[in-house]
Amino acid sequence: MKRNTSDVCEVYYVNEKHVAKARKALSPEREILAVAETFRNLGDPTRVKILQALTVEELCVCDLAKLLGVSESATSHQLRVLRSQKLVRFRREGKMAYYSLDDEHIDSLMREVLRHVREGVA
């Protein structure tokens, strides 16, 4: 049957002090959005592979496409996503575009999440 419109538990059960305390820990909305978007961009197997590969050395779109086993077009689209969040940068050399990781945080994130994932298996 239909419930209360708000469907949120009554006020006397919400611990206002806890809520207030937790609210202070929240980053401003624009930071939250940026964080979420960054994680979202990291949340695709193809892009994870790209970043892992670039951990070793810079690579051109051509090499990446070959490595990933997908088309250059798909690779280029993914690189665009990664560029949009400044996860990778690139330099042009003649007709080629060489991509590399943008900063050292990316490497740290990948290592940390790998630890989490490996613990989960154990």
Next chain:
Amino acid sequence: MKRNTSDVCEVYYVNEKHVAKARKALSPEREILAVAETFRNLGDPTRVKILQALTVEELCVCDLAKLLGVSESATSHQLRVLRSQKLVRFRREGKMAYYSLDDEHIDSLMREVLRHVREGVA
């Protein structure tokens, strides 16, 4: 007009040594998928807020819904996603369910990505 079927650049331009070297850096496929899925689960503003809030202290669904300004149902669905990747865990106490971060990696990930995001602004 229509191009080559494969649309992948010719072999003589792919640097096979670089590709081989980069390939070695890649985690096994199942780890790649787990990493991507973990990041994907972190890639939503509501879930980011939940995790930031739980950094401070454990909270019940009720408190979280109030904090986020969304319905309990939506909150519960999001918590389910976070549980599926072992990002949060919970304990029952009577009718309430108290959620907290599952391990310390989550905290590290949030801090690291915040550094990345803040650099981007500068």
Next chain:
DNA sequence: ATCAAGCATGAACATATGTTCAGGTGTATT
């Protein structure tokens, strides 16, 4: 200038994602 190679992009499509809605579970209180 013309052509080809490497890369980038726009549109379209199938699939995935997050929310709402309606209802279902389990526990405490009466």
Next chain:
DNA sequence: AATACACCTGAACATATGTTCATGCTTGAT
């Protein structure tokens, strides 16, 4: 036992996402 509350879940819906296809763009060679 009956009710109320806190939380959970399945289905449906609108929107977002990633790939493919076709085509532009830019550079280097002829």
